[in-house]
Amino acid sequence: MGFVIDQNKIYQMRDMNNLIIYHKRVMTRQIDSFSINVPLAQKIVDMDNSRRSLQISKCFFEILSSLPNDTIIKDIDVLFNPIYKIDVMTVLTSTYKYHHFSLIWPGEYADGKLVYSEKGYPDYKEFEVRKYDIILVI
Numbered sequence: 001m002g003f004v005i006d007q008n009k010i011y012q013m014r015d016m017n018n019l020i021i022y023h024k025r026v027m028t029r030q031i032d033s034f035s036i037n038v039p040l041a042q043k044i045v046d047m048d049n050s051r052r053s054l055q056i057s058k059c060f061f062e063i064l065s066s067l068p069n070d071t072i073i074k075d076i077d078v079l080f081n082p083i084y085k086i087d088v089m090t091v092l093t094s095t096y097k098y099h100h101f102s103l104i105w106p107g108e109y110a111d112g113k114l115v116y117s118e119k120g121y122p123d124y125k126e127f128e129v130r131k132y133d134i135i136l137v138i
Contacts, residue, residue, distance in 0.1 A: 002134040004112075019096040019134045021103045021114070022072075026137055033104060035075040039063050044078075053084045057091045064099045074104040082122040089114075089127045093134065109138060 002018065007026040043059040044052045056079065064073070079088045092103065107116040109129075114136065117124040129136050 002129040002132045002136065004109075004129055004136045004138055007137050016135065017133075019093050019101075019103065019132075021105050021134050021136050023105050023109050023136065023138045031072060033072040033074045034067060036060070036063060036073050037075040037078050040078050049083055053086065056084050056086060057095070060091060061095050061098065064095055064101055067099075067101070069100045070102065072102045072104065075106065076103065077106055080116055080123045080125060088116070088125060089132050089134075093132050096133075105136075109136065 007022075040056070040059055040063060043063070044056060047055060060079065064071075067073075076088070076092075079086065079091065095101075105114055107114060109115065112129055114127045114129060115125070
């Protein structure tokens with residue numbers, strides 16, 4: 001079960017075994033983070049589209065495995081390509097079980113949901129925070 005916390009309480013939650021997702025509004029200062037888009041796109045660019053759908057989760061895991069535990073990642077937009085037909089939040093939380101990282105959310109948060117893109121666009125997604133093993137920091 002996921003939940004939302006205020007950024008001032010994040011240190012109380014560090015020992016929980018949930019993926020920590022930072023809403024971009026709380027990231028007001030420059031922090032070290034790793035952009036996933038380019039390395040992930042480079043890994044899948046030569047695959048045909050049907051193979052990409054099957055391999056993108058594996059490629060994401062391989063990239064994260066090459067990084068130190070607890071790295072903060074950002075720029076995960078390539079995962080939202082509607083051609084891949086994946087549940088992005090499931091990929092993130094499943095990968096977290098094997099390699100711990102945190103994430104800067106590229107979208108918005110409203111009404112208990114993380115939102116990516118805008119309604120009407122093919123890459124639009126909503127994720128109810130309570131349905132995933134995440135801690136959303138706002």
